[in-house]
Amino acid sequence: MWDFPLVPEQASTVAPEVDHLTLFILAINIGITALVFALLFLFSIMYARRSESEVPPQYHGSMLLEIGWSIIPSLICLVIFIWGVKVYAEIIVPPADSTDVYIVGRQWMWKAQYPTGQREINALHVAVGKPVKLTITSEDVLHSFSIPAFRVKSDAVPGRYTTMWFQPTKPGTYHLFCTEYCGTEHSRMIGKIVVMEEADHQKWLSEKAELGDALQGRKLFSKLQCVTCHAGESQARAPSLEEIYMKRIPLALDKGSAVAPGTTVLADENYLRESIRYPSARIAAGFQYPSIMPAYDESLVSEDEMFQLIAYVKSLKKGQTPTRIEQTTIPSALGAPAVRK
Amino acid sequence: MSLTEKHAPTKGHDDASHGHDHDLAHHFDNVEQQHDAGNLGMWMFLTTEVLFFGGLFAAYTIYRYKFEKVFEQASNILDPLLGGVNTIVLIFSSVTMAFAVRSAQQGKSKAIVAWLAATIVFGSMFLGIKYFEWKHDATLHVFPTSDFNWTWAREKHAEHEHHESHEPEMRGLVFNSPKVPQSYIDKDSKNPEAKQARLFFFLYFMMTSLHAAHMVIGFGIMAVIMIYAWNGFYSANYYVPVESVGLYWHFVDLVWIFLYPLLYLLGAHLSAGH
Amino acid sequence: MSTMLDVKTGSGAVGASVGHDSKVNYLNHVNTAASWFLTLDHKRIALLYLVVTSFMFVLGGAYAGVIRAELITPKGDFVSSDFYNKSFTAHGVIMVFFVLIPAIPSVIGNFCLPLMLGAKDVAFPRINLISWYVYMAGASFTLFALISGGVDSGWTFYTPLSTTYLNSNVMATATGLFILGFASILTGLNFIVTIHRMRSPGLTWFRLPLFVWAIYATSVIQLLGTPVIAITLALVGVERALGVGIFDPRLGGDPILYQHLFWFYSHPAVYIMILPALGVTNELISTFSRKPVFGYTMIAGSSIAIAVFSFIVWAHHMFTSGLSPYAAMFFSLLTFSVAIPSGIKVFSWLATLFQGSISFDSPMLFAYSFIGLFTIGGMTGLFLSTLGTDIHMHDTYFVVAHFHYVMVGGTIVGYLGALHFWWPKMFGRMYAEFPAKISAILVFVGFNLTFFPQFLLGYMGMPRRYHEYPAEFQVLNLFSTAGALVLGVGYIMPIFYLTWAAFFGKKASSNPWGATTLDWTHTESPPSPHNFESTPVVTADPYDYRVIQKEGALVAH
């Protein structure tokens, strides 16, 4: 009964960073708290009332002391803040070579899907030493994807994407919690993060393989007739999507709008998503407002399908836009589907 | 909310015999203290009102930033001319209110009643115009309920602009909203801008109805004060309630001064050419 | 000279100063039901508040009991998850809105403020009474919501859960809180005007007792913050009723905006709770060490600084909620600004004790307890304002422990200290010192036993609002529940001995503690219906213990 842990496992690259900062703040905490308690104790003994008519010296303050205990804590706070931002930057900025995994939360389960098509529920299998970037959304209410062993957490917000990343350092099984209260079965919206050796993870991936996300997205791209306008030609009625991901897109200026000239937008997942759900929201320069593109809401493109479309757009290289009549071969970059056993 | 804290001489705590003068509540030392306390209290109350409407203004600002174009188009549905006329009517009621307070400062009780009555008349005129605006809004299906239809609203609004035909529906007091055909509902359900426009109209109705509610409450307070004034309750030494309702009414005016450009004028330029 | 000595013991032997047996006081001058329920006397209104907030505290505590009992085992075997969720919601709503926010301002503030200012009453006695009835109306709605099925949104009412997905009594609760907001606003308004306009001759701003400064700062927050939560809850209500999507992403709205508006009030609300307790502590530390509060100006200024800063830090509740990282850094930096004035206060109290003449009466024990718990609560706040560590600790039990240290260890302990301090003034009778000391110690020990393990749980990653939890967290949860039992006993004891003392305790003198503020030096215990025989004229600083000695002003009326 007495062997219970007091510190969670350190299983990601940021975990030691967070723990170092925690220890630093803890040291300051203990230092000041101990000082306060010690002085309380000391003064209580030294200055306990000796006689009922005792009148202690009546003085009102000391400018030096007061300035001292305003300035010194301020400086300490500044140090903590700067260190905190440094660790925060590590926590939120994923490395360029991260693997994407898409997470959809709903009452009361987590769905994960890999770009290569594997799907799982309330679990996430990842390889040790490989950075993973999660793109998270929710189908209903707010949730929060929390892995204490990795010291990372991000809310799942319906209607938009949030991201987080981690790089596991230790094989094992760790807790996955929903930490944003989401209704009756909130405490059952839990799961496990399984960190495997890379070879095991590859094996696991191939066992679970299905049609890749990008490939699924390509099918949708044809089925929804996106290709009719996004033809990848300069005369097309809609912008080419080739290699558009993470580019800066100049925005169209239209009458009466407050968009300043030269405004650009980063074509990240959130922008791609917005352009599918609300095409007129931010239109690329050179195209008409309102957009001729119909808006694709949840009934036309579900959150899962949205991830597939985005995966496809992200994978789209120069000259790979399919022609209107399907005849090109499947680009190899999309992760050829493994055959199910 | 009138900060009426004066006690009639026989009421209040049971020490009315302290030799206070007639206009002074027992716990104050003199009439200046009493007046300053009442005045400060009313200003404090108005600060909470600023923040009360401030929450809505914050929501408005954020959504206007996010859905700028749709907010302009939605604003264009409203009639800036009617809004402008209403602005002037409301400002005029503020003038009459200012004169009511001025009469109170001079200790002219009957004049207070007259000016307050004028304020209520012009305030009611404002609400009357508002009523006909809302009635027109009902025909356009812009009430932000499930009945809202953006496609319909834009189409009907364009028709109105071309024919200049406000007249027929202005008759009668009953709200009358023709049924929207299914095709419009289908169109709306595929158009996310409909949701954004609905947000604009939600904010529009929320803000204007909250404003109107404040006016109606103001009428009630004014009515009570008119009765007191008629009976000579106020004097040049004691007129905090009149002054307070005056501050309140001017505040209501202030809110409208900001609502007018934010709600009505935002999209006025879109139909500038017609 | 030696009266102080006698008076201090609070025994019946202080005949010299106590001749009030036959005197008329605010408690006995008239005693019909109407004289209580329609009273305009700030002292009686304070007692009305005392009764209802105490009732609410017991009710909220009972819900806490349900939570702690459920968490004894990792499995959800004591109550259903639905009832568990309703319990923590009820616990939060009742404790935050009906106990912590009104407790010190409405009970202690209402009672002491005019006494400390040398005024006959607050500026607007009728509005004072109205605000109590508004409180009752709000409480009725909320209790109705709880009785008729409860509400399970959490006290934060996060959208879109509260607006679209729940079918419990969100509407009734939101209505109750909307109404309650006006009680808070009216009280704050009344206090500010009172402090500005009702001070005695000679009582300049820098001669005010520091409790008055704290109440002033609190009232500013109440006035400026509360209307925002009122309109936000109104929006939630309208959205629920009409299905408008102002906070619902499916209808174009933004759930994060709700959090912004909610915390714009609810973060300052934390200071509505803690500032008055900080003010009380100034009075206690000074009185029981017979020294002027060290750094008066800085303490007064820090109360105002906390009130202003409280409005610029709200988004630190949202670091993981999809806030822009730039905004996160901005708010993290600003958040540290609140730490400085809080630190100033703690250090100043220590300096006040230095070279003092410290006596350990029960109010002082609560004040000590307050300093200790507030220090721990405040210092652990550093983890949560720091971005790098907050990401891990957000929405875990670490946060729960932190805010309980501040809001319970701070506010409730400060409130208990204030009750013990002013009880003789309120009822003219002394309570038994021994059980009071036991209670103070039990509260301190029980509190730490309950909430310290939760820091560890939180760092381990246990999320808050969990009905079931992984088995490895059980040991710490057992500690916590055991501590809650001790804490419960510590809380229940005062209800008995204080109530008993109010009716049957030994008569108290007008200034049993040897305090120096007007409420002690110039009024009877209990005060007469109009507080002062004649308007007092103030000629000295608030905490000068020599003056008292020299002039024997203890008994001078």
Next chain:
Amino acid sequence: MSLHPPAPAWTYWANFLTLCVLTVVTWFTACQDLGVMSTPIALGIAVIKAGLVVLFFMHVWESTPLTKLVIFASLFILTVLLTFLFTDYMTRNYDVLPPVPAVSSRV
């Protein structure tokens, strides 16, 4: 005795006329297409109008510094609410810091 001598009546009428003129001006400018300037102009006129109402109808022109402080405090907090909200909304679409080099080169 009177607590406050009343202001001359013509000040109220002059104020009223100015407010009416400003209302017409704001209506007229709003109907022109002024691009990004239209909202600042409309709000600027609204602020002037509000100022006139506050200063003369509400007698702040001749009021105590305390009243002015109260007004300042409420407007200050309102400004904090409106501007600080934008620290979030205006920076949401920024690049999230420069991308970090690939892990392989870091470890």
